[in-house]
Amino acid sequence: MKLAQSHSYYIKSVIEIESERERESNLMATSHVDVPGEPTETGTALLETATGTIQGFQPINNIHQHLCAFHFYAHDMTRQVEAHHFCGHLNEDVRQCLIYDSPNKDARLIGIEYIVVESLFLTLPDDEKPLWHSHEFEVKGGYLFMPGVPGMVERQDLKQVCKTYGKVIHFWQVDRGDPLPLGIPQIMMALTRPGQLDENIAKDVEKRFGVSFEEQREQRKDLTGPDHGIHPLANAAGRGLKTELREVDIPPATSMPRVFV
C-alpha cells in the first residue's frame, strides 16, 4: 500500500524511534508546566499508533526544516519567547511554519508563522503590513539559526530568509505559565535592534544548542536584507500592537449559505 510505504518511518518501529528520541539530550528551555489531564489510555494510544501508520500526512511531511528564533509580544517587548519553527515551502516565495515551545516530542504547539519574500510583502494592503516583521536583523545578528545544520548549509538558506518578512501569531502564552492555551491570539514581533534580546535567554539558548550568536554575526556579514530596505510599515510601524476581542451580531438565520467554490 502506497500509504504504508510512505510511512514506513512509522511502521519500521515506533518503539525504535521512541527510544532514539529518549536518548537525545533534553533540549528543554523553561521549566515545563504540565498540561492538565489524565495520562493517555492504552487503548487510545494503540488506536492512534494505527492511524499514524494507515492515514496520510502529506501536509505534515512537507515540513522539512527546523529554525530557532526569538519572538516578543507586539505590545510587550519584555516578554520574550524561544520559538521553534517547523517550516515547509508552499512555493519558493511562501513558507508556513508550526511554532512549538521546544524541539522535543512533548513540545506544545504555540503558534504559526508565515514567511513571504519582499515582492509579495509589498503587495499586502497597508493595514496588513504592520502585522508583519522583517527578518534582516535577527538573521544578520546570528539569533535565528537552524539547530544541527552546519553553518555553510545554513547560510545558503539564511541568505534568502534575510530578505523575507514574517507574520507570527501565538495562541498559547507559555511564558506566563499558562497550563492551557487561554485567551485570544497574540501578534508577535521579531528582533529588530541590538539590545532587545534578554541576555539570560540568549545565553541559555547558546549553551543548549552549542551556538554562538557573535560568531554567527561575523560569518553572516555578507548577507543583505530586503532589496528596497525595510518597509516603514513593517514591524508594526515602530509601535506596539495589541489584539482585542469584540462581539459581533450573527447574520440572521435567513441568509443563504454560500456554496464553497
Add this chain to the structure above:
Amino acid sequence: MTCNAHSSKPVCSDVLDESSVVFNNLKSKSKKHPMHGIAHVSESTDYERTPSLTAWNTGKDDISLISIQKSFKEAPRYSCYHKKGQKKGYKGIHSVLYLNRSMASSDKKPGPTPAIGPGSTLPGKPTTLGSKLIESGAMMLQSMAPVRQMNLHACTFALYGHDLSRQIETHHFIQRINQDFLQCAVFDSDKPSARLIGVEYIVSDNIFETLPSEEQKLWHSHAYEIKTGLWTLPGMPELLQDPEHKSLTKTYGKFWCTWQVDRGDRLPLGLPSLMMSPQAVDIARVNPELVKRRDRKYGVSRGDAKESRVEMAEPEWINPNADYWKQHGKGFAIDVVPVEMKSSGALI
C-alpha cells in the same frame, strides 16, 4: 481621522474616506510650485507594481491624473509620472503619506491588494531545486520530533464565528498530549500543497469545566459534528474510528483560523478568526453540497457514518457557555489596536 506623514514635512491635511487623502505641498524637483490634490488609492491587480496612488492637481498647474508609485530606496519616497501617454511628466521626491486608517480585523475585508483573487491561487514562484536540496539536507540532520507526534488525521467542517454562513472543509492533523488534551495543525486539504490555515486545541469536558466562563465563550462543542458523521478519519474503516469518536464526542474545541482561503485570500491576511462548529440549528448546518464533495473525495458517506454512530452515547450535558452564539446570537471578532510598546526603557 488623522493622517501621519512619515517624514518631518507633513503633507497630508485631511482624509476624505478610506481610500482618499487630501495632500498639500507635494513638491517636485522640476516643477516650481508644489502640487495639491486628492490622492485615491487604486486597486492594483498586477504583481509587477505595488499599489499606487492616483492623484490630480486641484491647484494652479494643469496636470491631470498623476500616478504615484511607491519606492523604498533610502528614505521612502514617491516618484510622480504623467499618466497620460508614455511621456514622463516630472519626477519628484516627496514625503510619504501614511493614512491612519482602521487597522486589520478578523471580520473586515482587507484594503485593496492583489493578494486576494478568485480561486485564492498562491502567488510566487515554484520551489527551486536549491531550496529542495537545503530542505533535504536539513531533514537528514535535524530532528523534527514535535511534528512527528501528529498521528491522527480528521476531516470535518468549521464555520466562521462572525459569519456562520461561511463554511469550510478542514483537515486536522492531531497530536494527543494526554487523555484530556489534543493539539491540531489545521490545513485546507490533505495534499502536499495544503495551506496551513489555523490551529485547534481540544479539551475533554473535565478540563473544560475548570476554565473560567470568559474563556469558555471561545470554545465550541463537538458532539453534533461527530454524531452526524461530519467528522471523519479518512482512510480508516468506520469501525476502527469508533473508539476515537467515543472519547471525542464529549470534547470542546478552540479553533483559530489564520488564512481565510474561502474569501479568496492568496496570502494570509488579517487577524485570526474564531471558528465555530456545526450545530443542530439551521444557520449552523453545513451546506449539503460541501459534505457531498467531501464524501465523494474520500469514498465515505456521511449518512452511513451517522447511522452507525446513532448508538454512540451523547454527552449528558453541553456547557451553555460553549457555542456562545447559540444562546446569545453573538459571534466574536479580533481587532488589533496600536498601543504604547512596553519595553525596559532603552530598547526602542
